Amino acid sequence: MSNSKSLFLELISILRIRAxxxxxxxxxxxxxxxxxxxxxxxxxxxxxxxxxxxxxxxxSARNAEDLLKIIEDFFKELE
Numbered sequence: 001m002s003n004s005k006s007l008f009l010e011l012i013s014i015l016r017i018r019a020x021x022x023x024x025x026x027x028x029x030x031x032x033x034x035x036x037x038x039x040x041x042x043x044x045x046x047x048x049x050x051x052x053x054x055x056x057x058x059x060s061a062r063n064a065e066d067l068l069k070i071i072e073d074f075f076k077e078l079e
Contacts, residue, residue, distance in 0.1 A: 011037055015058065015071060031059055050077070 014033050038055050054074050061067040 015067060034058060 011034075014030055014037065017030060034055050038051055054070075057070045057074075058067065061070055
């Protein structure tokens with residue numbers, strides 16, 4: 001499995017947990033994981049602005065519906 005693919009699979013698992021657990025303590029823990037993942041994605045030479053923008057949008061999601069919309073939009077952009 002490529003390193004990029006494993007990073008995106010990790011991102012998806014974080015998003016799934018975030019969508020299921022919309023409480024403050026979980027959000028803070030996942031924000032730390034997202035920052036770590038952001039650093040790893042950037043080291044893989046993904047477009048900096050897209051990665052940072054995506055993570056910022058994830059952090060701003062107010063509920064699971066917002067999060068799903070953000071994910072759908074991100075994957076549409078990748079196509």
